[in-house]
Amino acid sequence: MKNILNQINDIPGVKGSVVIDKEGLVIASNLMSGLEERTISAMVASIFNQVVKSLARGQEEQIYGVQLLASEGNIIFLCAQHCILIVITETGANIGLVSIKMKASLEHLMDML
């Protein structure tokens, strides 16, 4: 699992990646210093749950992923049945490339979990 996260982190502009469960508990992480994995995990789980409620369908599997684009960095997360893969990037990172890599990585993670 660590290898998968390392591969994601090799993409230019990526500052770190985390795998969490739907409750926000960290399964694996590889973050640059300065990023607090617990804070990020809890925040992503909270946003994920809020989006699920907002969609008013009660079906979390409807959500593929969410991108949060801010002035000093981005958080992208992709959702699978039992986990969420989170990647933190700098502004200006190639979001398309990161997303493609994340999709491939998520499939590997799903096989492991």
Add this chain to the structure above:
Amino acid sequence: MLSDIPSDSVKDFSDQVVDDPSSLLFGSLADFYRENGLYQEAINICLTGLESHPNNIEARLVLAQCYKGTGHTERARAELTKILSVQPQNSLAKKVLAELDKPGGSELQEIAISPAEESPIHPEKAEETPLAEEAIPTPTAVPAGPAMADPSDFHKGAQAMMALAAESAEKPKIEFVPPEPASQAGPMEVPAEPAPEKTAIPPKPPTEADPKTMSSYGRILNEIIQTPQVRASLLVDESGYPVASATAPQSAGLDEESSGALSSLVFTSASEAMQKVKLGELERVVIDTRNEKIFLSRVGSQVLMVTAESSAKTGLVAVNVKRAIDRIKNLSS
């Protein structure tokens, strides 16, 4: 005020419209005429354009407003009914209809509409804002005559526009290329008169806003939904109140109230979270689901929500949303 418009600005606008190959802009041009009190020209443009594009909601709305402005309430009501049958959530149409239903909602006597006649009267504007009341000549104050410094500039643009509309009637729909902000057309676009009560009291429902600004918001949102695969657009204020919305004709109606509230809630929470992890101010949220993509974007203190099909091109939607944001910001400033 109207005579103060630099003729260069007018010409620029006409040229801008002419240069744009999208014939759907006839609604914007007609609205520009309407905003300048040239109701008859606006009506002619709308009627001609709607022959080619009968589903153009924006133009139909402008037509209804022109009919209202000229005292033809029944015609206005008929147009608004058509709009609401397609877009039951169209807040501007509902607002204009509600104004018609008010006693004295149209204070004008019926004015005969003839194609050759020019109407420099601005009854609607005189009702809108104190600024308009001061600045726009009333029928008694100004003798009948052209309201614009040089209306021929408008006419050139209109004629060319109609030619383009007729030309492109049989062409496939062109991808959305929004025009330059209408506010650049000149000082006529006076959207947001600074209203001190806006900051002093809790936010009001959007229907209380300046109708001209509302119309401009509606126009911008309508242009967003011209983007391929975009279903709807909704602008909400920081409290979650819908400000303006637009829905693509083929899409199901949008529940403005709940969508607005939830968009604001999600964006606010995500924004707070991003600040907690020191990633700065949240600009945009893209939610990718099985059935659709939802774009939430910051527009000052407001949030712009755009929904699109799941197969929509994220980059294209993002570019058009960004342009729309710039235009909304121009309106607000």
